[in-house]
Amino acid sequence: MTRPTSRDVATAAGVSQATVSLVLGDKWRGRVSERTAALVREAATRLGYRPNLAARNLRLGSTRTALLVVPALTNEFFARVYTGAARIAAEHGFGVVLYPSPDGTGPARDPFASARAALDGVIASSMAAGALDAIGGAGLPLVMLDSDPTAGRAAAHVNLAMADGMRQTAEHLLGLGHRRVLHLASAVDTWTFDIRAEALAALLGPHAELRTTRSTLTVDGARTATERALTVPHDRPTAIVCDDDILAAGACKAARRLGLRIPEDLSVTGFDDLALATAVDPELTTVHLPAERVGEQGMTALLSVLDGTPWTAPDIPVHLVVRDSTGPAPA
Amino acid sequence: MTRPTSRDVATAAGVSQATVSLVLGDKWRGRVSERTAALVREAATRLGYRPNLAARNLRLGSTRTALLVVPALTNEFFARVYTGAARIAAEHGFGVVLYPSPDGTGPARDPFASARAALDGVIASSMAAGALDAIGGAGLPLVMLDSDPTAGRAAAHVNLAMADGMRQTAEHLLGLGHRRVLHLASAVDTWTFDIRAEALAALLGPHAELRTTRSTLTVDGARTATERALTVPHDRPTAIVCDDDILAAGACKAARRLGLRIPEDLSVTGFDDLALATAVDPELTTVHLPAERVGEQGMTALLSVLDGTPWTAPDIPVHLVVRDSTGPAPA
DNA sequence: CCACCGGGGTAATACGTATAACTTGACTCG
DNA sequence: CGAGTCAAGTTATACGTATTACCCCGGTGG
Secondary structure: OOOOOHHHHHHHHOOOHHHHHHHHOOOOOOOOOHHHHHHHHHHHHHHOOOOOHHHHHHHHOOOOEEEEEEOOOOOHHHHHHHHHHHHHHHHOOOEEEEEEOOOOOOOOOOHHHHOOOOOOEEEEEOOOHHHHHHHHOOOOOEEEEOOOOOOOOOOEEEOEOHHHHHHHHHHHHHHOOOOEEEEEEEOOOOHHHHHHHHHHHHHHOOOOEEEEEEEOOOHHHHHHHHHHHHOOOOOOOOEEEEOOHHHHHHHHHHHHHOOOOOOOOOEEEEEEOOHHHHHOOOOOEEEEOOHHHHHHHHHHHHHHHHOOOOOOOOOEOOEEEOOOOOOOOOO | OOOOOHHHHHHHHOOOHHHHHHHHOOOOOOOOOHHHHHHHHHHHHHHOOOOOHHHHHHHHOOOOEEEEEEOOOOOHHHHHHHHHHHHHHHHOOOEEEEEEOOOOOOOOOOHHHHOOOOOOEEEEEOOOHHHHHHHHOOOOOEEEEOOOOOOOOOOEEEOEOHHHHHHHHHHHHHHOOOOEEEEEEEOOOOHHHHHHHHHHHHHHOOOOEEEEEEEOOOHHHHHHHHHHHHOOOOOOOOEEEEOOHHHHHHHHHHHHHOOOOOOOOOEEEEEEOOHHHHHOOOOOEEEEOOHHHHHHHHHHHHHHHHOOOOOOOOOEOOEEEOOOOOOOOOO
């Protein structure tokens, strides 16, 4: 009734436990005959043997498991980061366990209290500098995604070319003749949003009038913030650059509520290219972020670090996808 | 440099390893004096001791870890199921590892090959009957979410009152005077969608003309399917009941492309109440599914089963949220 | 004065695996 | 013919923890 162990397989095959371990671990070149190897394998499948991972992990001193820390899984972006990381992990016989970071409502303070599995390394995504401390405690190899490369003591960083995404957006809007732009920024104060604000200001400042308003990362928050920002006596912005597709969706709703047509009266751009971007009407012009690739590179970096070889790579390129929410500036 | 073990703590505190284990495991009532217990704890924190989970799991023969199998994490519904399950798990010192089911593109065939952590039980969500076999192999306690309770050999089932959700939708539309209804169903052939189709047909059939068209679970697929279904010579449906908010978003885009106003010319209802439902314009009338609660109850059920006590509970209630995408049937 | 008892701890062991070190017999080569 | 080599295994051990069974000693009742 209890699960068979490698010793059970050994007695069933008439060999020693060590031989079973050698055969099933594919380490028997020239150490075990083909015939007995076949015998062992047959016995293993017949008994339905599955190695006890806990025992193996203890013996090897490694679990081939990484912890991925993300702010929130319900955000499609992070779900895709996970997907990418898990794919690469699986290709290397690694597993990934998730930990929703303290930003969420989870009560667990200690990341490692909730992660029951022993861990080999940590990948942290889009974390504020402060949140890092709680994680770093264990002294595990750490890879940071989408965060300030000059801060923290991560072994590797994986970043998206956010500034370049803003450059493409700004050039697109300037090319369409927009000269009064509203930046709908996120109220969350992380590096990834700071960098966007900075880039946009530097690029647009010299050629256009740029205002900024902030909003929580929800459709409704963005709607009210936009309504407030658009109800000005004169010189209303002709374009809104949003830090996130979610904000852009809110901005569109605000515009429609104010009787403004998109893109005839107002252009709106997003960021991320979530499924949401093509679900709304009109479809959003937005900066596509290859989220899966972020996860893939993050895991690749961690594997490399665990291997002892330092890892570095250029920022992952992003590109603007022009859809129906942007058009020529109104006269 | 290497991580301290319980033995290191023992020598540092001047006691035996057994004592350390007793103190840190909170099993020392009357077996160890307060004074030495304090000594041990001090040494443990000073050395930064963290128990080796692999060793503990081996010793205890249990990992306090559950596997959650979901079709796709990028679907917000399953992300929320995970969130709920993880919360309950954390409250009981359990962990949750994810496995994206074979529906996804992941190459891993064996769920347990990718889940490096040893497992105590499995929770499977919205699985087709066939996909179960691959999972059941290991003979672990199994809880099924959102699946046919009469099939499979799960120890417990957690289901939503999908049929009742359809009843509320049907009554809402009938009350608004709709008599020609299109059911935009999912092409995915799972129990959860079958039950919806059945319920809708039974409820609407006697009072209205009901047609059905199927679509892949994407906005674009739904848009084209709807466009095709709506371009009929006469007796066009006045309402569309969608199996999913994603489909509803596609239906809305199709309507607008055909020059139909929502809800004046056409009513649309969704299912799930994803963030998408309030991001689109008009906001969707949809059946709210408490996804987190599904995850919570699933984990609760698994914990109960692991505890040896069978688990059963009534279906989780759902309710229709009336927003702006439904209105009186046009004359 | 001895048997007993209970508080305060310790020694020993097992969990299941991977692997280094050793054994054994057959065969080869000088 | 003896030393050496090689294939084919086996024995023994360690990973770090939790727990059972034991030990020691001071006090206490008879």
